[in-house]
Structures are given as structure tokens and as C-alpha cells.
Amino acid sequence: MRQAAPVANAAGLVAGYALDRLLGDPRRWHPVAGFGRVAGDLERRMYRPDRSAGAAFTALAVGMPVLLGAAATVATRRRPLARAALVAAGTWTVLGGRTLRHEAEVMGRTLRAGDLPAARQRLGHLCGRDPSTLDEPELARATVESVAENTSDAVVAPLLWGAVGGLPGLLGYRAANTLDAMIGHRSPRYARFGTPAARLDDLLNLVPARLTGLLTVALAPIAHGDRDRAWRVWRRDRNDHPSPNAGQCEAAMAGALGVRLGGRNVYFGRSEVRPFLGDGPRPQARHLKRAARLSGAVGLAALAVAASYPLTAGRLVNAVGRRVAATSGGARSAAVRGGVRGLLGSGGVRGAVVTDGVRAAAVGRGRDR
Numbered sequence: 001m002r003q004a005a006p007v008a009n010a011a012g013l014v015a016g017y018a019l020d021r022l023l024g025d026p027r028r029w030h031p032v033a034g035f036g037r038v039a040g041d042l043e044r045r046m047y048r049p050d051r052s053a054g055a056a057f058t059a060l061a062v063g064m065p066v067l068l069g070a071a072a073t074v075a076t077r078r079r080p081l082a083r084a085a086l087v088a089a090g091t092w093t094v095l096g097g098r099t100l101r102h103e104a105e106v107m108g109r110t111l112r113a114g115d116l117p118a119a120r121q122r123l124g125h126l127c128g129r130d131p132s133t134l135d136e137p138e139l140a141r142a143t144v145e146s147v148a149e150n151t152s153d154a155v156v157a158p159l160l161w162g163a164v165g166g167l168p169g170l171l172g173y174r175a176a177n178t179l180d181a182m183i184g185h186r187s188p189r190y191a192r193f194g195t196p197a198a199r200l201d202d203l204l205n206l207v208p209a210r211l212t213g214l215l216t217v218a219l220a221p222i223a224h225g226d227r228d229r230a231w232r233v234w235r236r237d238r239n240d241h242p243s244p245n246a247g248q249c250e251a252a253m254a255g256a257l258g259v260r261l262g263g264r265n266v267y268f269g270r271s272e273v274r275p276f277l278g279d280g281p282r283p284q285a286r287h288l289k290r291a292a293r294l295s296g297a298v299g300l301a302a303l304a305v306a307a308s309y310p311l312t313a314g315r316l317v318n319a320v321g322r323r324v325a326a327t328s329g330g331a332r333s334a335a336v337r338g339g340v341r342g343l344l345g346s347g348g349v350r351g352a353v354v355t356d357g358v359r360a361a362a363v364g365r366g367r368d369r
Helices: 004-023 031-046 051-075 080-094 097-112 116-125 136-183 195-204 206-218 227-237 246-257 286-308 313-345 351-362
Strands: 261-267 270-277
Touching (some): 004 080, 031 051, 031 080, 031 136, 051 080, 080 136, 116 136, 136 206, 136 246, 136 261, 206 227, 206 246, 206 286, 227 270, 246 261, 246 270
């Protein structure tokens, strides 16, 4: 049965990825949207303008999906087919690769048709910037940056956390990422309350973002890009971005496409000026299809990494964990038995003292401490 669980997790990840590739996001009753509504209600009840309240809210909002996933995992520990089906459904729910690529391609067609009003209206499907004054290069830049970052957030990271943590990892990551989108941004209301959610999302994306950057560099030729240039730009510019993770993805994409990203971003009520990433011209409509193609290739490579983990390194990690637990348990039992024998062997020891000695031995402490 221990061998069946990793196979079920790997099969569920592959099946869920295939569902996302074929169908995209559920059109109605999307579970992530439902989670967002519940989290929004909880946030309104728990809100206070301090980080401790934000930490409590984040722990509760992320902990509930994790516990739900853990309960489902325990319930299917002897039913690998049910486990695979649940992981597949969870993977399909949390992935957003097809929708991301579709939005990039639609934006590209709209810009090539010269319909700037429609393109500005469409940008809201990808990011939260104010599009009212953006021209074609700026709309294209916003799209490329969103595709680069969300390739990690919506594809690579969920797959990796699903590989490492199974269904609880999938649901917990998506909950944390959704909270970051809801309250992790800088605003007067969430300047302190949203900090714990933002930091948790940063932590969970440290490894996935760097893997996304490396895969983007490696697969640059798929989008008619130069791998050497992508590697050079990624190494030079990846840490210039104010986000510890977004720059990893955007710098690699800039180098792969041969464009320059970064600059002034205008949001509703605020603006930010970010360093430039890459050396080429500003993106144009023709770059968006290439960005979408590269994003799809990176997602497929990440699936290969994620699906192989439960069957290879994951088994080794679990085996080491079981060995450590067994060794620790055996040592603890031996200490208890030794303490009992020693106390019983000393003449004139009363029952109360024997009981106290067993308790001390069980927690690994000598009586002289």
C-alpha cells in the first residue's frame, strides 16, 4: 500500500494537468472563487490593522484547506484509485496554465488588430494595472510579465507542492497564493494586515520561481529564443526586481524573447518604477504568442519533474523519515525499559519513585537535571 500512494499521487498530477490542458478553468462553481468568497467573509470579521491579526487570519484561511486535504488523504490511504481521482481534481482546480496562455493569445490578436480599447479592457484578466493610458508596447509588456510570473504561480508551483505534499500541498499552496492576491498588495488597508500572507506566498514560491527561470532558459529555443542570451540576462537581472520571485521568471522570459521588461507600472491609486530586465526592444504583439508557447513548454517540463518526484526522491525522503521515526521510537522505548530496570533493581525503592523515574526516562531527562 505504501508503494501505491506515490503512484496514485503521480497519476493524479498527470491527469489533473491533462484536464487543465484540455478544458482550462471550470466555467462555473470554481472552487478557488468559492474559497475567495469564504476568505473574504473571514477577513472582514478578523480584520485589524496589525500583523498579528493578519497572521491569525492567514493561518486559519490556509490551514482549513490543508486540513481538508489531509483528511481526504487519510480517508483514501487504502484506496489508490480514489486518491488519484482526488489529486487529479485538486490539480485541475488549482492550475491555470490553459487560461493564462489563452489570455496571452487573445491579447496578441487584439493588439495585432489595432483595437486598443478592447486590449485595455482585456488586461484586467491578467493583472491589476490601470490600462487606461497604455499603448501597444506597454500592454504587451504587461502581458509578457504576467505570463512569466504566473507560469510559476499558476503552473509550476502548484505542481511542485502537489508532488511534495499531495492534496494538502495543492490546496494549501493555492489558498496562500489566493490570499496574497487578495490582501498581499500594498494599500492603506493591508499595509500591515496583509504582510503575513505576502511573506508566506514569497516563501512558498522561492523554489518554484527559480525552477521556472531555469526551465525558461533551457527551453528558450522552443519560442525561437537564444538560450545563451536567456542565461546571461537571467543571471544578471533576476535579483533586480523588488519581488524575490517574480524577477526570476521575468528576467528569464525577457532574455528568451529578446525584449526589455520593467519600467513604470501604474495601478489604481499608486505607481511603481521597476528596474529594466533584458536588453532588447519593448515587447510587441508578435511576442505574446511566443511567450504563451514558452509558458506551455515550461509547464510540461515542470509536470515531468513533479510526477517523477513521488516515485523517486519522494520515496527516498519517506523511507528516511520512517527510519528516523523508528530509530527514535526504539531509543525512547529502550530508555524507558532501562529506567524501569534500574529503579526496580535498587533496593528499597518505593512505587511512587519508580513511577517518577519512568516518567523522567520517557522524556529523555536524567533525574539529576
